[in-house]
Amino acid sequence: MLKVHRVIIFSQIWDTAGQERFQSLGVAFYRGADCCVLVYDVNSMKSFDNLNNWREEFLIQASPSDPENFPFVVLGNKVDVDGGNSRVVSEKKARAWCASKGNIPYFETSAKEGVNVEEAFQCIAKNALKSGEEEEM
Template identity: 80%
Template structure:
């Protein structure tokens, strides 16, 4: 049985509550920004078809609640992710400090085959606030953190969901990295599912 490549890319956005995860996703998918802040309960996702080089892929972007009580969303939620996006607010140091916890949480729950090379992308959001006067996390500091993780640099983008700054560019990078990860693992689709074999494949049936 020939294997076939998936064209569905699962992207998970993690970060503290209020850093703008939902706003970034809505700006990218729906080209909208809402000033009304509504906390995400549990998890939600949007899909968008994108062209990555010569391939048409569907990105399934999962937005998670940043509150700690929702942090343990379960293995099924994280499993099968092709890329993980870590978001912090450049105006709040704690949200940057917590990136380490979110990254660790993802690697524990998703348990990717090659944790050191799993694609992460970091977004420093809300660069528009006070014209940048109130920011406390410098671009240099964020990039330094990205360089220190895994084998090689994690891509870093400074974004404003409100002003639509760098959102398209960031998600283009996310899609490309997700596709690169996905392409290395072709998925075998047999006529009948062998439970043990299925469990060994990228998170199995879940």
């Protein structure tokens, strides 16, 4: 539960952990979503490379009314690992990918240490609220 502009937002978060076996459940999980959060591991190029697949899969499964403007937020997670020495995806590369997909908001996070988690969820909630309001119009 988050509060945005004096509105209380309740959220459901589905974590598929990037596992292929959850792709067949996409319609049930994604339909009706107001925002999609894509998370990758900054220490894994494969994880980053899969962002395209997960974004496209979400758009297919959720079938939003306006896919070009559907809100996404990208989180580059695990920035705390090994003091940043094992990092393989630069912030610049991630931001460039986000820009190429319509200026998707991007946050570098550490779920373990709580770095940027609150800020990311505030952004997610604001985007979800905005998306929900636009659909009602």
